[in-house]
Amino acid sequence: MATRRFQVYDGDGELVATFLEWEAAHSWAHRRAGEAGTRNPVQVEDRVERRTWTIDADQCRLTVWRRRVEYGYCGRPEARPVGAGRKHVYVS
Numbered sequence: 001m002a003t004r005r006f007q008v009y010d011g012d013g014e015l016v017a018t019f020l021e022w023e024a025a026h027s028w029a030h031r032r033a034g035e036a037g038t039r040n041p042v043q044v045e046d047r048v049e050r051r052t053w054t055i056d057a058d059q060c061r062l063t064v065w066r067r068r069v070e071y072g073y074c075g076r077p078e079a080r081p082v083g084a085g086r087k088h089v090y091v092s
Helices: 023-034
Strands: 007-010 015-019 043-048 051-055 060-064 068-075 088-089
Touching: 007 023, 023 051, 023 060, 043 088, 051 088
Parallel strands: none
Antiparallel strands: 007 015, 007 043, 043 051, 051 060, 060 068, 068 088
């Protein structure tokens, strides 16, 4: 039996959906984030690969769970934060 590996949470931490494939979870979460009444940001968690995508309607940020956190973005280029290049944050 396949595991629904990708979990989607609303901004209040409520689990709202699970998916077998990342692309389906990612697309659905962007649509969910754009719906009226949704608490943003929506998050997609992959506990197998230890990653979280934090999603608003038009952009998202990838966080890789390591001692050194890495970020990546998707979405319209004009919607990205200024200086959206790769940033490193060191967590103790």
